[in-house]
Amino acid sequence: MNRRAFLATGAASAVVAGLARHGTAVGAAPPDAPKWRAFEVTTRAEIVNPTGGARAWLPFPLMPDTDYHKSQGQSWTGNATTTRIYREPRYGAAIFYAEWPATEPSPLVEVTTRFATRDRAVDLKEPGEVRREDKRELAKYLASTRLIRTDGIVRQTALEITRGAKTDLDKARAVYAWIVENTFRDPKVRGCGIGDISWMLEARSLGGKCADLNALFVGLTRAVGIPSRDIYGIRVADSAEFKSLGKSGDISKAQHCRAEFYLPTHGWVPVDPADVRKVVLEEKGGLSLGDATVQRARAKLFGAWEMNYLAYNYAHDVKLPNSAGDPIAFFMYPQAESGGERRDSLDPDTFRYRLTSRELAM
Template sequence: AWVPLAKSNNDQKIQDVKIDVPEETTKRITRDSEGNKIAFLDFTNTPQDKRVATVSFYVCRKAVVPAAKGEKRNGMTQAQLKKYLGTSSLGGNLKSGIVKETSDKIVKAANAKTTVQKAKAIYNWEVANLVRIDSTIGCGRGDVEQILKDQAAGKEAGGKCTDLSSVYVSLLRAQGIPAREIFGIRIQGTDTAAAKDETTAQHCRAQFYDSKLGWVEADPADVLKAVLVQKLDKKADKDTVESLKAEYWMGNNQEWVELSEGRDLTLNPAITAKVSSDPKVAQYSCLQKDGVLNNFGYPHAEVDGVDVPCYQHQAYSYSFQYDSKVVCC
């Protein structure tokens, strides 16, 4: 099993990481091809009835707020930013075709010139033209070209957070703006009495990079989720939608922990499982192709070379317990 391990950054502090396993189980911390931390667990010599592990950590999050005037966060070099300008296997062609054409059209219509203006124009377009689709499996696959083709054809277009964040990232990258999807899980609630089940609370956020501000958060996916949950009409309830857009533009709440970033990941040690030839099974898998994960937002596991579908939660659970007594960030 490969379990994503949160690491500290400007918006979260991770402490007291523990990996508790049976004595027969091998454990070690590794990193994937994007540098994300992994708790790797090998149960080969562990009796089947003892193949249970607990990975835990203490996280302190703070709300992500817009940078103050003159403040720059997470300064990066051009060489470091290069990987945030390319496409993934599902990110679409950024140089021509529907991704580039859609991006150019949005920016031109808004007469956007600066990085922030272009990012805001694409953000506004996405909220206006895409939707959250609750029937989507997991957080979605993030097939950008297919979503944009559906939108252009007048079909219901969108999905869940990976789909919506991936569209945002690709449209930005088509403008030469570094952008990325960051994968994590919600940590909601203030009840200190008991742990809360968060097993299905995964959420993918998006960020773009501005040379003056550093990494900037924008979350059209959560705007569109709120529109669906609150049963809002984008035209009739325009003021409410605009308020939601403002809430998730250039900032975000603290009720989430980042676990990983990046697409088309190779894990360490490498996956040996193959993508199932049965589409009914493959649709519940995080494997994008043999040996490569679409993203590392979920735990991954294999048994005797057979993939354990990450979107079927019988194999694992997440829980979160709020602690109001300690301020660590």
């Protein structure tokens, strides 16, 4: 078994330094900011019955660090003959890559990630002191992606939803309210969904999971000129407030997509309408929109996130390095190939992985 801790090696440290320069970390938080918590997440991935050479790609923590999320190092073990950290060029997503020869019958890699988080909230009543985002950075979060369109029925729907709204904050509130009131969480959807929002609107099929419902928020707000983005990651601890919004221990199926939008007066504002619908479906056996618990979640999740969460990246249409396969819509699940064919990241019979989390003492 080979073991490498890339933060301790010069070459890999240079890679990480390059990642950290991609974008701008926000400034220091005020003295009364929430306390930091530290976590460790271990991902063990195995490619079952390989047919030829094998490859795997695992998401690394969000870079650069922010005032609510900081990477504290990674290490890995396994029998891969090649390992490397890549940076996705458009969004700066950090990608761990492992490769095995055709002679390896049991490809295996185990990656351990340490990071720290603290709860995040933006006071929308008054403008804050924020560092303005670069215009080129914001332009990425106004553009269409393959599945999150900003034209056609998406723009038409966005204009209808925001009719009469005067400010970007008012427009974002209107989109958030529309999603909370008109969509639903569909437990039959595989994984977190795929986020094809044009199809959802054209088919009037407004059920889905987080990558569908929060993609609606991103696409609809972008369509009316508000920079917005998904953030892909995974829950790592129980929630302090909502049982349905946390997971600890075995977190192999705890992936979750969130969203945020940008205001020049407040910076990036966290939202999560998909989790409001998750509270409706799962909290206390199911609740109505008018229930006090749902109303509390609805108010909180426009402007705040509980950070029992490992954030990965903002990336869309990700071309996996050294793969001849098609780009993936987003990079939240481990990915693998064998014999040049992509394995189903949601099929444990062909690509087996397990993620576990634990909280560390600060």
